[in-house]
Each structure stands twice: as structure tokens, then as C-alpha cells.
Amino acid sequence: MPLPVPVLPEAVDPAWLPPAAFRAIGGRRTLIRGSGPLVETVHGEVAEACRRFGGRVVRDATPDGAYDLVLHLDGEGLGGKGLGGEDLGDNGPDGADPDREGLGSEGFTFAREGGTTTVTATEGRGLLHGLFHVVRRGEAAFTGAWAREVHRPALALRMLDHWDNVAVHPVVGQVERGYAGGSLFWRDGGARRELGRVRAYGRLLAACGINAISVNNVNVHAAEARLLTERIGEVAEIAEALRPYGIRTHLSVSFAAPITLGGLPTADPLDGSVRDWWAAATRRVYEAIPDFGGYVVKADSEGQPGPFAYGRSHAEGANLLAAALEPYGGTVHWRAFVYDHRQDWRDRGTDRARAAYDHFTPLDGEFAAGAVLQVKHGPMDFQVREPVSPLLGAMPRTRLAVELQATQEYTGQQRHVCWLGPMWSEVLRFRPQDTEVGALARGGLVAVPNVGDDPFWTGHPLAQANLYTFGRLAWQPDADPVAVLDEWIGLSFPDASQALIDGLHTVLDGSWRTYEKYTAPLGVGFMVQPGHHYGPSVDGYEYSPWGTYHFADRDGVGVDRSAASGTGYAGQYGKPWAELYESPDSCPDELLLFFHHVPYGHMLKSGKTVIQHIYDTHFEGVEEVEEARAVWASLAGLVDPARHARVAERYEEQLRSAREWRDQVNSYFFRKSGVPDGRGRRVY
Numbered sequence: 001m002p003l004p005v006p007v008l009p010e011a012v013d014p015a016w017l018p019p020a021a022f023r024a025i026g027g028r029r030t031l032i033r034g035s036g037p038l039v040e041t042v043h044g045e046v047a048e049a050c051r052r053f054g055g056r057v058v059r060d061a062t063p064d065g066a067y068d069l070v071l072h073l074d075g076e077g078l079g080g081k082g083l084g085g086e087d088l089g090d091n092g093p094d095g096a097d098p099d100r101e102g103l104g105s106e107g108f109t110f111a112r113e114g115g116t117t118t119v120t121a122t123e124g125r126g127l128l129h130g131l132f133h134v135v136r137r138g139e140a141a142f143t144g145a146w147a148r149e150v151h152r153p154a155l156a157l158r159m160l161d162h163w164d165n166v167a168v169h170p171v172v173g174q175v176e177r178g179y180a181g182g183s184l185f186w187r188d189g190g191a192r193r194e195l196g197r198v199r200a201y202g203r204l205l206a207a208c209g210i211n212a213i214s215v216n217n218v219n220v221h222a223a224e225a226r227l228l229t230e231r232i233g234e235v236a237e238i239a240e241a242l243r244p245y246g247i248r249t250h251l252s253v254s255f256a257a258p259i260t261l262g263g264l265p266t267a268d269p270l271d272g273s274v275r276d277w278w279a280a281a282t283r284r285v286y287e288a289i290p291d292f293g294g295y296v297v298k299a300d301s302e303g304q305p306g307p308f309a310y311g312r313s314h315a316e317g318a319n320l321l322a323a324a325l326e327p328y329g330g331t332v333h334w335r336a337f338v339y340d341h342r343q344d345w346r347d348r349g350t351d352r353a354r355a356a357y358d359h360f361t362p363l364d365g366e367f368a369a370g371a372v373l374q375v376k377h378g379p380m381d382f383q384v385r386e387p388v389s390p391l392l393g394a395m396p397r398t399r400l401a402v403e404l405q406a407t408q409e410y411t412g413q414q415r416h417v418c419w420l421g422p423m424w425s426e427v428l429r430f431r432p433q434d435t436e437v438g439a440l441a442r443g444g445l446v447a448v449p450n451v452g453d454d455p456f457w458t459g460h461p462l463a464q465a466n467l468y469t470f471g472r473l474a475w476q477p478d479a480d481p482v483a484v485l486d487e488w489i490g491l492s493f494p495d496a497s498q499a500l501i502d503g504l505h506t507v508l509d510g511s512w513r514t515y516e517k518y519t520a521p522l523g524v525g526f527m528v529q530p531g532h533h534y535g536p537s538v539d540g541y542e543y544s545p546w547g548t549y550h551f552a553d554r555d556g557v558g559v560d561r562s563a564a565s566g567t568g569y570a571g572q573y574g575k576p577w578a579e580l581y582e583s584p585d586s587c588p589d590e591l592l593l594f595f596h597h598v599p600y601g602h603m604l605k606s607g608k609t610v611i612q613h614i615y616d617t618h619f620e621g622v623e624e625v626e627e628a629r630a631v632w633a634s635l636a637g638l639v640d641p642a643r644h645a646r647v648a649e650r651y652e653e654q655l656r657s658a659r660e661w662r663d664q665v666n667s668y669f670f671r672k673s674g675v676p677d678g679r680g681r682r683v684y
Contacts (some may be wrong), residue, residue, distance in 0.1 A: 006197070028069055028142065073127055176418070193237065278323075375400055399442050514621055558592065562582050
């Protein structure tokens, strides 16, 4: 039986799957061949589209050329015949065996010949991804001829790590670093059980290529810890809602669970009773959720317990959980976010940026096959500009996952337009040695998501583009992000005029660099209000234990991370990057203050001094926000009124905040340096 398409609650935005996005499919004749739960999901999607637009869907009929679209698994049900009746044996159309094409569980082929568009897959997940591929192409999927294309994900795991709390945390709330309302899964200490919207969420994720989520915060508090044991049934309900769209469920767990949940006196990873406890707990998890994906662990970081308490390594800690998951094919994602968060700000020799490399490179080759080391894309903490983590090119014998942040903790918190596709693309295309980061991420690509129970899912409607872009780049890390943005626009605004398309590109394409211009300059990072991290506070963390300093004084600004005279961080890179970053003369301008402390009169490659660059970019950033706000206002008649009003409201806040950033940063550096703006603009 076809699985019904989830119905959104009234006033909830359809995001990139509005009904009109299915018009091209819904008005045609479709044949679906094959069986299995995800095939029923595909059938339900096509049936709903046909109900809306007057088409017809048929199951398991003879593929006699009377269909505009054929969706089928392998050669199943073809009776050894191709679409034209030719003998295929065990193969698919054109004599091609899809399985031999290496499609795996999620790949598919796409072709159009003789007036019929054909999608072939070996498993239901692949057929579902193939359907959404046709949706993205729209009318173009049914026009002309398309030679056979093979589509498969470059990365097997494309995952979201939700930082959702079961119980409302007194400091960070229901969703830590969440800017779009409450959790989709939890509310006031218990399961929310609004599973229709959870299933609709899974549908959105599948449509952009995401295939896994972790449903609770990596900072595992008391209520969240019990999800592993007596509350596993609540996780199983979420898993059941997501399963029809091929989304596997994972769980963040506390390393101290054997003590806090099991009553053991220790959580030592080499203790036999601890190993037995994890094996038994994991067995019960799989009894409740047979397709469970695995665990996510934050250990020995920002107060979370870990193996250091027992004199053990992080590899020994990760391998404990990998062994418990191994009989079921599960994976432990062990986060590499480990550093000294009680640093003495007077000590310039201790460098937070060095920490992940120093901790983990000695362990290369010691992690079990079922363990993935999950590494933030930069060495600090999701700043608007920082170098790619050197750890990503330094552990060839370890499965690494790259972690990004779609929730805009340091990029405007979904009150500012900041499309992150270009930044992520730069990270994924970076070559630490001979291979791009996107190819080094053998353990997958992971993001902290930006969704909540807000009617627009992401608070700011244009922030939906970040989540969609993450999914598509996780599927194909070397994809052109602007082409991905075109996909998002085409789906989210299916009847858009050229004026609307151009306007959306105008406000989104350069928004990341605009945000960078009016916030922290030249890669120095932070300068945010402590705690909540919204808005400027140039010295907010300067004398704190968190290790996030800019060291501005009367003579200059920046952190000396050179090997010759600084912390040595630049030397963690291989050639040519170590040489490039080592000298302020060769270091790229956009990262200069991350790697070097330089005088305000230091001349950049752009031909400007550091201090004039600070003044100019902060004025330019505000001007660009003013221009984008005007462009958005001009689109009022072309966008749904509720969506337009929400974005217009957010632009007012973005402009206020950008002006605040401009005035505080410029005034701070004018007072430090004593150097006036060369263009005579007002600096307070």
C-alpha cells in the first residue's frame, strides 16, 4: 500500500517541497515496479502528486512504453524484458546491471529515451533519491533525451547532530544553539510525539540527501542520558517516523553512563564490567530500533566525562563503544572537540587551535573500524572565517567525519542572512595534501542543524537554504554551491519569475562575505558577546579561560601562531600550507590575524593597511546589508506575504546589529591604534 505523504500542520511552511514542486511528475503517467517499505514511500509521493495534478500512477504493469516515468528496482518485475520488450536476462535496461554499476543502497541511474524517463535503483533508498532527483529537474526531466547518468552519494553518511535537550536546560533552553523555536522531538522533559511533523522533517531531509540524525544534545544531561535505557522507546518512536524516508536514527550518549545509569563504580573503558554493561545496553537499543545507526560522544570536553579520568586514551574510549556496536553494524562518532577550556589568558604559549591535532594525531591507526573521529572543519569553533583544521590531513589511518554548523551560532543566529554554501565549499575543496577534504571525510559529513518547531522550520526563511545546501554538498562535496542554491530556489519558489530568482541570488550569494565584513576581521574570530554569542563584544572573551583571544594592543592585533616565534600551530600543516601560513608576507589576507600579530600599518596584499581594511570592510558590510534589505523590499509582490514579512523583519534586526558591529569594532580599533579612518568617516 502506498504510504501517505505527511500532512503539515496549518501554517507550517513546506520549505523546498511545496506541492507545486511535484507538478511535472503529477501531471504524467508513472509506472512503479518493485516492492519494499521505501517503494511504498515512493508510491505515496507519486500518488499524491497525481491526485493534485491529474496524472496516473500504476504498479507492476508491463512496461510497454505507455508511461512518461518508470521507477523500478534493479530488474525486479521486468520479467527479463526491457522497456521495449528486449531480453535482458538479469540486467536492467540497455543491458546494464545496476548492481554492477556500484550503485550501492542509495545510488540510482537516470535516463530518458523514446519519450520515457527511467530511474533504476538496486534498493529502496536509491529509488527514493531517484524520485527526488526527478522532482529537482522538474519539466527538464521529461524533455528531450538524457543519456544514462549514474548518481551515487560520494559520502555514505550525511548526518545531522541535533543539540536538542529533553528537559529545558536553565541556561541553553530546549535546543542548545537553536534559533528556530523548540525541539521537534522533545518538550518540557518528555517526548513531543508530534510524529507527523517528524515524518515531514524526514521527508525534507531525504529530498536533499541527508540520511541520518542524532536526536539529542552532545552535552548529555540527566534526562537525555536515560534515552539510552528506560526511555529508548521514545527514541524508537522517532526512528519509526523517520524510517519511511531512509533516515537512520543515532543517539548522543554520556561516557559516564555505566556509573550514572548502571550503578557501576567506574566507566573505565578497559574494565570488563564496563564493557559488559555497554554490550547489554546496546543490545537492548537494537531490540527497540533494529536499524539504529550508532552513538555520538563528546568526551573530556567542556566538562563532559571521558577516558582521561582513567588514564586512558580517546582511542580506547571510542573502541569500547565500537565493540558494543560492532555486532549490529553500528558506528560510534567520537568528537575531536577536546581542548583546555580553563586556559590562563596570560599564557600565550597555550593555543586552543593546536588542541585537536595534539590530542589525536598520536592515535592515528588506533581507532577501531567501527569508530569515526568527528572533526570540526576549523580548529576553533565554527567561526565565520578560520583555516581548515590540520587534523583533516594528518590521520590517514583513521576514519574521519567533518563537522559543520548549519545553525548560525557565530554567523547571525538566523537573524541575519548568511548563506554558508560558499564557505562550506571552500572547506570541502581544500587540499591538505593531494586530496580534497570532501574525499578525506570517509566517515561522513555532519552538521549541527538549524531547525526547530518554528513555522518556517529555520526561523529565518532564507536560512532554509543552509540546511538544503548542506545535504546536497554532503551528497556531492565538489558540487557548485551556486548550482545548489539554484536548486533550492527552483524547489522553494517553483513559479518564481526571473526577477525573484535574480533578487534571491542578490541577497544570498554574497551574504557570507557581507557578514564577515561587518564582524571580526581578517580571521581573528570571536569578538562576540560571551555566553549567547550574539552581537559584538570585542573584548568579550579576551581575559577569559576559553582560549579565544585577539591580543589587540596599541601597536597591533592578531595571534602569533607561527612556528618560528609563536605557538607553532602553523607547523601542524604539511607543505605547502605550513610555509604559506608561517610568514605574514605569504599568509592569505583573510587569515592574517588568525596566524600573526601584526602592526596596524601592516600592508595587506589588497594594498590597504590592516587598520584601513578594518574601517573599510565594516562600513561596506553595513552598506551591503542596506542594499540587500532594499532588494528584499522590492520583492514584496513576488513572495508569499507571510514569508516576505518574516524576512523583512529579520532584515531590520540584521541592519541594526550590523551598525552596532561597525561602530563598536571601528571605535575599538581607532582608540587602540590612534589611527583615523583615511576616508574621514565618522568613527566614535
